[in-house]
Amino acid sequence: MSDKKAKKTKIIEPRVLKGFRDSLPAQEIPKRKIINKLETLFSTHGFVPIDTPALEYTEVLLGKGGGETDKQIFSFQDNGKREVALRFDLTVPFARFLAAHYNEVALPFKRYHINKVWRGEKPQKGRFREFYQCDFDIVGADNAEADFEILSMMNTSFSKLGIQNYTFCVAHRGLFNAFLKHLDVIDESGEILRCVDKLRKIGEEEVKKQLVDITGSSEKADSILSYITKIDGESFLETVERLSALAGNEIEHSQRIKDIYSYLLASGIESHFTFDPSITRGLDYYTGIVYETFLDDLPSFGSVCSGGRYNNLASLYTKQELPGVGSSIGLDRLLSALEELDNNVIGTSSSSDVVVFNEDAKTYAYGNKIAAALREQGLRVDHYLIKKKLNQQFKYAETNQIPFGIIIRENDEENNTFTLKNLNTRNNEDNLKVEDAVKLIKQGI
């Protein structure tokens, strides 16, 4: 369209779809910080990044789907009449990826994947249709070492993100299934675990009622309730021993849990872990340990990181057996939580450490030189682009949460100096050299 037509075009309302949102710098700066921290963490621990298409064949994505997934997936017909959908999580695409690239990766394969997923669920407070997930998994090792390494990565992640108080609630689906078998209700295991998974949401009484319906026995319902009830004061290993007895002196799974726990002890991080038999995770594919993560200071916030061991995940796409264990952090939800907690790692959304003000076209090139020199010293430096009154430039710094400004005065260029202004205290330091300014800015003085 030509300029003439453009002027006649009626204004289009700049709206976004329901459940979608723009990410402004105030949200995006801390989000990038978290993502960069996690990326550094994974890549220093032998985990490698992958990515998969946002859009896939609906049939491929829904392979494992139950009714819930079907309803929530964003699916369409493309111009070639193909049924396609946006990925719903990063787990199913990973299973498909493994089946497709089995011969191109070395096992055990440790991968992380941080990217967007889409869900058609009804938008509500804190729940959006587009959000970031951060998944990390180890495939090709069905042992306590792999289980431990995922738990340890979870702990390192939370610790490096500057979160103080968090609890990893661990349980074991193999042990739970052994118990259900011992109780002779294993055929109802799917219904039972989905019912138990709702304990925190619907309460014990309602769970009991549903369990009676499912098992047809008040006694069995009581047994299940007793199994899933955490006893205050009981230690991690005491709980495992008690549950193992309830499961008919089950050995294999309880030994695995004990081995994992011995590694947690050896690395001194055991205090963050508790065995909580009410954790079952609704999804069918888990076969070993499962876990959810709660922030002690935001108990009503729900789990911010969860996962478990799945030994048959890729079986829809390949006959190759690929045992895996992994975890998923809901990044956008974690970010909201960190904001509520005034977390010091995400800190402010300050765009820069210092801004070079601009009062005179003649000194603009000199301002560029100062900016470049400060950047060489590791500072984040903005340069204001328009010759405006200083007060208006101060306002720009304020909106962008920039704590320092640089003013160039007469003779500064020939002396290779400048004035540093602390924009909080409004204090000026005149005739500074770059190295002096760097010290003051880094000290926040």
Place this chain on the structure above:
Amino acid sequence: MSDKKAKKTKIIEPRVLKGFRDSLPAQEIPKRKIINKLETLFSTHGFVPIDTPALEYTEVLLGKGGGETDKQIFSFQDNGKREVALRFDLTVPFARFLAAHYNEVALPFKRYHINKVWRGEKPQKGRFREFYQCDFDIVGADNAEADFEILSMMNTSFSKLGIQNYTFCVAHRGLFNAFLKHLDVIDESGEILRCVDKLRKIGEEEVKKQLVDITGSSEKADSILSYITKIDGESFLETVERLSALAGNEIEHSQRIKDIYSYLLASGIESHFTFDPSITRGLDYYTGIVYETFLDDLPSFGSVCSGGRYNNLASLYTKQELPGVGSSIGLDRLLSALEELDNNVIGTSSSSDVVVFNEDAKTYAYGNKIAAALREQGLRVDHYLIKKKLNQQFKYAETNQIPFGIIIRENDEENNTFTLKNLNTRNNEDNLKVEDAVKLIKQGI
């Protein structure tokens, strides 16, 4: 579905849609490196990150669209019967973002946006339907300083990515329009610039033929051809003076170009810039400088970074005037180019600097401690998870391009030592402490 049903399910072929692809670690590791380098660069230069939804109302995205965009956009009807589409570029969503959040940002607004876009174009070698773009723009400053800052960021980006030989070809659409007006063919400007834009593709003869058709005059076609032809040996400023004369001694735009050039000179980066009047960029919305970037060592590769000044981009969504200037790097294409150039910044796709081997469950916890200590020293450390023969563990290291391995021998734990193996030379250093190993690994010995 229950486990029983899962076993009966027939295998689903793990295929992806035509034009889409998985990103394996060998591709994703260098891509993350480039993205992280660019993010660091932007955030140290006062640019802030934003994000917008992948999916938007088709009507909003196609607002500015010509026929080409309409054909290539991935559009669907969602379950609520809304016409929706995947974003085609990061420019249109940015214009919509600006109109929506005008009051929430401080001008001049410097933003970067690195994320995926989708196009339905026919897949061909090196062209995919899903790819990453990296856009950076300055909105709210229509002056030489803003134009210069974008050009300077382009130069810093290429230089920090370790690219040696590159040329930014700059032209000016305002000057070109002044010339077309002087030639009395301004009403055909749209057709003319799209024709001229194809010069590299279809050659001078065909361009001439089309220009005669458009202008109805062989003389005018020759004038235009003469304007867009770069003269060997002519300097940047000489070209600008000559074109300004051809445009009837045009002053305003040529002065802007001279001011920009003076800043390029002052910062000592002018040698990477050439004034090339054949650069017009096909899109209608450009109003000032425009540019494309070519890699001198891969001349046939086409432009890897392009953009320009647009003073009315957001006018579809708001009456607010928002002059902008920006640039866009095609990240996936740049990555292919860097691979062809054996670029040393992306380097190898090595997953880790060193891997701790695992021969004995008894020393697994000790291995964890060594790994943690090495990570404290800034190394990327993997820990092999399965007790297997060392030869098989060496193979794992080789696939992941890990140059060093750590072997734990008898008595190592009590002495707090280990053996470091250089996996290229197969040389062993026994009884090492962490600090000795760090030195050897960092030196690559």
